[in-house]
Amino acid sequence: MNGAVSQSLGWALLHLLWQGTLVAVALAVALRVLDRRAASVRYLLSCGALALLLVLPALTGWHHYVSLQKAEPLPLAPASLKRTAPVTQAPGFVLERAVDQRSPVAPLAARPTPVLERALPLLGEHMHWLVFAWALGVTVSSLRLLSGWLKLRRLVREAEPAPAEWQEALERLARRLGMSRPVRLLRSAALDVPAAVGWLRPVVLLPVTALTGLSARQLEMVLAHELAHIRRYDFTVNLVQTLVETLLFYHPAVWWMSRVIRVEREHCCDDIAVGTSGNAISYARALTALESLRVLPLGTASPAMSALGGSLTDRVRRLVAAPATRCSSRWVAGASLVTLMSGVAVAGPLVALALPPAPPTATAEAPEPPAPVSAPMAPAFPVPAAAPAPLMAPPAPPALMLAQAPAPAPAPAPAPAAKPMSSGKRDMDEDPDSDYDSDEDTTRVGDKPLSVDQLVALKVAGVTPERVKELESLGYEPTVANLVQFGHADMTPEYVKEMTASLGRKPTAEELVEMRHVGVTPERVKGLAAAGYGKLSADDLTQAAALGVDERFINELRSAGYDKLEFDDLVELRALGVNGEYVQALKAAGYDKLSAEDLTQFKALGVSPEYLRTLREAGFDKLPAEQVVEMRAQGVDAAFIRKLRDEGLDKLSVDELIRLRSSGVDADFIRQLRKKQ
Structure with a gap:
């Protein structure tokens, strides 16, 4: 890497330590002021702050690089009048001790320099190691x-x-x-x-x-x-966020913002x-x-x-907490983002103040003319006395503006359908910790006036007076809960009648809603009955539809030799991904009489036909299913067996292999013991 590029990159990474801290403090103040329920604004501000941490080192590094490129050599001077100490350049500091050999004040050169003036040049000399360590960390991340x-x-x-x-x-x-x-x-x-x-x-x-x-x-x-x-x-945002974490892995503020x-x-x-x-x-x-x-x-x-x-x-506490004043309008989000990103504009002058232009580079062939004997010795690049004042002043405005950003003009109230919490009136004396929940609302429509929450829930679910009469005609109570659930499930009278006929009984409202949501149809019920599973409960039918247990899956297992399975076994096999292809592959490997429990254990532990083949090649063929399961559970495979045989243990039983593996005895342990002998 070019020396100027390495120096600029290193100083940019170092300066980000204090720059990132300032941005993190400003973000913390803004989040403290903002309502914790205004998630969209808080999210936007946090993303803007993290983006600012990526912009600041780029500005700092570019400014330093340009300063180095603009440096000009100093005019020549007689070498006999002056000797020049080696020049070490750091942002804002160029240390050069010019000692006139004829001057009576030459002993002034031996005066101790400030700690910062000694540390920064030393850091600049070893900047390439810092950049190397950063690159190594980025590679690992x-x-x-x-x-x-x-x-x-x-x-x-x-x-x-x-x-x-x-x-x-x-x-x-x-x-x-x-x-x-x-x-x-x-x-x-x-x-x-x-x-x-x-x-x-x-x-x-x-x-x-x-x-x-x-x-x-x-x-x-x-x-x-x-x-x-x-x-x-x-x-996509998470990928970019992870990229920033990878590049700036060393900064605690980055991980906090993420x-x-x-x-x-x-x-x-x-x-x-x-x-x-x-x-x-x-x-x-x-x-x-x-x-x-x-x-x-x-x-x-x-x-x-x-x-x-x-x-x-x-998250749960935030959801069930009492609703607060919303401040997530587009106006607030835009104003907050503009406020935070304006820190980029502030960061430019801030970086320029923190990193003054690089001074002319001195060389042994081009020394500076000697200063008068009476002149005091000073750094080659004088720093004005008033310069430190602007260095500390600019950080205040970003924090102030961030704190003021969440004070917008009143925003229109959100639509009722998007409100995360109910806002209707309720009797707080009855249950102060409760909130409206349509799932448990047994209020009959028409018996008494409904609350705002109930009316909103019914409207969102598309409930009409016709729907209320329809529900009563089907024999179900027209409660708010039933009406809302039936509305969201798009329940029809035809579906209710067909499912009642298929089940041979009248299902409850909750059973109907669950079956409707997962796609239980009369045709699916008839198909399961034709496959020999005709007396299933509503919960069984819901599980079957959710997992894909249908007539085709049952016939697939039957063709593989499993025609008398319990319904619970079918559900478990389907949940684990056991299918006809897997069963046929196990049969080809010599395991054609496995029980449903064996199949479940094989699939759950990852006993594949390939694993069985490697065991057979290692000399363990036609093992009982219980031993295969135990070996796989303990991690005994062909590689483990082969390494033990290389150490002389070539006549081990299955039980001995399992004992060695479970005790942590492997080929490396045996090899180390032999070296000690």
């Missing part, structure tokens, strides 16, 4: 990012398409959110939280546990959250999901239910957008 990206792409490749019913539900939600781009819905057994991936071809990854552990309405709310990430282009951005991003998507469902309490319960289904750790940072990002406790 890039490798970590690349590893996470490759893992994410592998998850997408291995995921399976979700049931067609849920793909259609996702498309309906996307249309309600005003999205035109197609979004694929995939399910994966390797995930335990939903995630949104991609920009040009976005994908929503759905864990298998969410299909069976969440109600239909809760799952729709979670999907709305993921679609909100895609609609807001959060995946954490704030991720938290506020989840809050923004929460607001959109609540606006889609119309009830914040139900959405908070959906997040809590999704958290309870998690069994795997979150792992390292990933470009994917997850519904459980940020602190779940803080």
Whole structure:
């Protein structure tokens, strides 16, 4: 790297330490003033602050580089009159001690220099090591990012398409959110939280546990959250944010701002999901239910957008807290962004003051003319006495403007459908900790006057007087909860009658809503009955539709030799991704009489035909299923066996291999023991 470029880059990275601290303090003041429910404004300000941290070192480095390029050599002078100490240049300081050999004040050159004047030249001499350390850190961070990206792409490749019913539900939600781009819905057994991936071809990854552990309405709310990430282009913003983290990994302010951005991003998507469902309490319960289904750790940072990002406790507390004055209008967002980005304009003069133009570069062949004997010795580049004052004055205006930005003109009230919390009047003496929830509202329409919350919920669900009479004619109570749920599920009298006939009984309103959401149809019920599963409950039918257990899947397993499976076994096999192709591959490997439990364990532990083939090549053929499961669970594979054989252990049984592996005894341990002997 060119010397001037290396020096400029190094000083830019060093100056960012105090510049980034100032920006972080200004952002903290702004966030302190802003309402914590104004997620969109807080998110915009945080993104602007992080972008400013990327602009400031670029301005600083460019200013320093240009100053170096404009430096001119000094005029020649007789070498016999003056000896020049080596010149070391640092931003704002050029130290040059010119000692006249004929001057009686020559001993002044031995006076101690200030600490800063000694430290900066030393730092400038070793700047290339600082730049090298930064480049090494960027390389390590890039490798970590690349590893996470490759893992994410592998998850997408291995995921399976979700049931067609849920793909259609996702498309309906996307249309309600005003999205035109197609979004694929995939399910994966390797995930335990939903995630949104991609920009040009976005994908929503759905864990298998969410299909069976969440109600239909809760799952729709979670999907709305993921679609909100895609609609807001959060995946692209997150990639840029990760790039900034990689380049400026050494600065604590960068990591703090990134954490704030991720938290506020989840809050923004929460607001959109609540606006889609119309009830914040139900959405908070959906997040809590999704958290309870998690069994795997979150792992390292990933470009994917997850519904459980940020602190779940803080998000739920924010959702159920009393609504505050909104300040998320477009006027406020624009004014706040302009205010923060105006720091770029302030940063230019600030950098110019902190880094005065580089002085002329002196060389041994071109020394400066000797100063008069009576003149005091001074630095080659004098710094005016008044210069320090402007250095400290400019940081104040950005913080002040940031604090004043959230004071806009009154904004129009948001539409009722987008309000995350109900605003209707309720009797606080009855239950001060409760809030309106249409899921639990048993108020009959027509019995007494309805509250504002109830009227809004009914209107959003498309309830009309005809719908009320229709519900009564079907034999269901016309409560607010039933009407709202039936409206969101687009329930029709024909569907209710057909499902009643298919089940042989009258299903409850909650059962009808859940079955309707996941796509349970009379045809699907008849198909399952024709396949031998004719006495299923509404919950069983909901699970079957959510996971894709249908007549085709059952016949596929039957053709592979599994024709008398319990329904719970079918659900578990389908959830883990066991299909006819996998069963046939195991048969070809010699395992053609496995029970449903064995199949489940094989698939859950990753016992593949390739793994069985490597065991057979290592001399372990036709092992009982229990031993295969235990070996795979302990990590005994062909490579482990081969390394032990290289150390002389070539006649080990399965039990001995498992004992060695579980105890941590491997070929390296044996080799080290032999070296000690």
